[in-house]
Amino acid sequence: MKQKKDNRAEYSGRQGVKRLPGRERRRESGQTSARSEEKPVKKPGQPGRHVSGKRPEQPGKRAIGKKQVWRGGNMLYPVPAVMVSCARKGERPDIITIAWAGTVCSNPPMVSISIRPQRYSHDIIEETGEFVINLVTEKLARACDWCGVKSGRDTAKFAAEAKAQRDEAAGMKKAPDGTSEMAAPEKLTAGKASCLEAAPIILESPVSLECRVKQKIELGSHDMFLAEVVCVDVDEAFIDSKGRLDLDSAGLIAYSHGTYFGLGKKLGTFGYSVRRREG
Numbered sequence: 001m002k003q004k005k006d007n008r009a010e011y012s013g014r015q016g017v018k019r020l021p022g023r024e025r026r027r028e029s030g031q032t033s034a035r036s037e038e039k040p041v042k043k044p045g046q047p048g049r050h051v052s053g054k055r056p057e058q059p060g061k062r063a064i065g066k067k068q069v070w071r072g073g074n075m076l077y078p079v080p081a082v083m084v085s086c087a088r089k090g091e092r093p094d095i096i097t098i099a100w101a102g103t104v105c106s107n108p109p110m111v112s113i114s115i116r117p118q119r120y121s122h123d124i125i126e127e128t129g130e131f132v133i134n135l136v137t138e139k140l141a142r143a144c145d146w147c148g149v150k151s152g153r154d155t156a157k158f159a160a161e162a163k164a165q166r167d168e169a170a171g172m173k174k175a176p177d178g179t180s181e182m183a184a185p186e187k188l189t190a191g192k193a194s195c196l197e198a199a200p201i202i203l204e205s206p207v208s209l210e211c212r213v214k215q216k217i218e219l220g221s222h223d224m225f226l227a228e229v230v231c232v233d234v235d236e237a238f239i240d241s242k243g244r245l246d247l248d249s250a251g252l253i254a255y256s257h258g259t260y261f262g263l264g265k266k267l268g269t270f271g272y273s274v275r276r277r278e279g
């Protein structure tokens, strides 16, 4: 129950900001403002208080290069929203939605994910030293959000386990965590990972990065797991006849300031700024 409250507060979007007392919650939902942390936020989306104490300009009057200086916050957007799967051997697998994820090294290929210690998945990843980052498509966006507001502590997130849980609770109108949804909105299937012992891949995801934890760094609200990508499972549907990966056609999503987006139009490819223009 506690987990449900945390999720609502942290990731519920603009409406939620009003109710949030803490700075951490606003930050993770992407609803950062420059307002004082001590005072409750009254109207989300309004200009924040200038750190210098000056009153902000009236909205609508915009001048190029004129900036407000806000307090430090999590404003690096867009970021990926990914589904991270994990499991202890022989136990029900879990999926956590992660926005604080990134590539941190090319060789060896390494990534980081940051997880609050109270998440159900946190201890699984810490103990097993394994996780899988599954990329999210537009088709999987709902499931991704759902995995980010339900805890594996009381909700099975893969379809097979969710069905077993439903059968067990047959007749119940409510999910064990008290909400009305019992199963993932999308069918998520656990597949055997190629290089890991226990963590499964999500078969519906076009690309799954199998990761082995190298280091855990306690940063504050979150623990960061630094991990090596030991192998990558790529859906053959996105591999062309020449063996090239056509990731553009997978329909990947991005997460920006509390909102999920499909990727927009193509602007250019690596180095296009220095290539001779065609035509």
Ligand SMILES: Cc1cc2nc3c(=O)[nH]c(=O)nc-3n(C[C@H](O)[C@H](O)[C@H](O)COP(=O)(O)O)c2cc1C
Pocket (backbone or CB within 6 Å): 003, 007, 011, 081, 094, 095, 096, 097, 098, 099, 100, 101, 114, 115, 116, 118, 119, 120, 121, 122, 144, 145, 147, 148, 149, 150, 151, 152, 153, 222, 255
């Ligand atoms: C878009 C989105 C991004 C999220 N990013 C993170 C994150 O980076 N780190 C984290 O600890 N929780 C994050 N969460 C919250 C967890 O996904 C959520 O608490 C989930 O229920 C945890 O599942 P678990 O208890 O089964 O581990 C995010 C949620 C959403 C919807």
